[in-house]
Amino acid sequence: MQKNPVQCQFVAALDSIVGKWKPIILYHLLQGKPLRFNELRRLLPDITQRMLTLHLRELEEDEIVKRVIYPQIPPKVEYSITEYGRTLAPILESLHQWGKAHVERKQLKKAENEQNETD
């Protein structure tokens, strides 16, 4: 599909972490504790059931997330990060840090501009 290998590699990596809710899902799972479906929903108040399911399935497909079903009534399903998924931790952490600095930077610029307007 893509002939350019470098492009391809970026796409492959980004596919695994991009998606409106993927980074934050991974962020929570990387805390270490396995989480149930509804626990994740509570942590992400604005996500729809549909998107949570879809994203988890994709992460499972990439073997970044492991899904364990406890055969009982009512059903219980736990999601946890895999060993392989943990290799994403440093990248997610860097992204998080950079993003934090970036929003602060933008707010600073905005404040400066408003200051200039009142001059």
Add this chain to the structure above:
Amino acid sequence: MQKNPVQCQFVAALDSIVGKWKPIILYHLLQGKPLRFNELRRLLPDITQRMLTLHLRELEEDEIVKRVIYPQIPPKVEYSITEYGRTLAPILESLHQWGKAHVERKQLKKAENEQNETD
């Protein structure tokens, strides 16, 4: 718009590097040499003029890329990475490495499956 700060920070970071062609544009500019508009087009054979312009404008807006216009005929415009843009280098590099390993891993799995089918 987003109340969750962590989500917000991820979004801010990803906005700066996500976009179908942004990572590879940055990859080339991070090599260090300023590049002209058409040089970038040649490096990204499949990008449209429109998308190259749009992505460069967004990167410029975030002060990740600097645009220098040489007032001459025919026009000459050079794009280069900024100091601030360089802070993205380690993240892009990690993404690139991880993506490379990820595609190799997937190809391995695929080969294994095809092996099993012929058993």
Add this chain to the structure above:
DNA sequence: CTGTATCCCCAGCGATACTG
């Protein structure tokens, strides 16, 4: 050479309802 302007399509996501 370095762009804009238009038009159009589709994949990602949301809302809502239903189910074992």
Add this chain to the structure above:
DNA sequence: CAGTATCGCTGGGGATACAG
């Protein structure tokens, strides 16, 4: 509790033509 199934919208991106 942990999901599917449908339907519909929106915005990111592509194709093409035009312009300073």
